[in-house]
Amino acid sequence: MSNIWVLVVDDSDLTRSIIRSQLRDLGISRVDEACDGSQALERMRAKNYGLILCDWEMPVMSGPELVIAIHREIRSKPNIVFMTSRTDWGSRTTAKQIGVADYIAKPFTKATLHSRIARFMAA
Secondary structure, X not given: OOOOOEEEEOOOHHHHHHHHHHHHHOXXXXXXXXXXXXXXXXXXXXXXXOEEEEEOOOOOOOHHHHHHHHHHHOOOOOEEEEEEOOOOHHHHHHXXXXXXXEEEEOOOOHHHHHHHHHHHHOO
């Protein structure tokens, strides 16, 4: 589907595994994982990612904190998609204000994931 690298950031091992499997089923094999925002930021300092799939609520560094850090520290700005159970209007507004490209409400299907990330994978 694409040659860009995807970083999946979620504190749940199971969620990361499921998303990696869904991405593989969609033909996306260049996938790394991080268990929180801090680990994601470290990975991003070493590699350019075209897409970040990120949970909102994580220990150490939350999704919004990660996005703010990315804008401050990372030269190459990836597309960031939040995957979260936070579906309230305020959370969606906050995500948009800090520069999140899209927002997927958990739980979601492989078809939903594909439809929401396809435009980013066309690069």
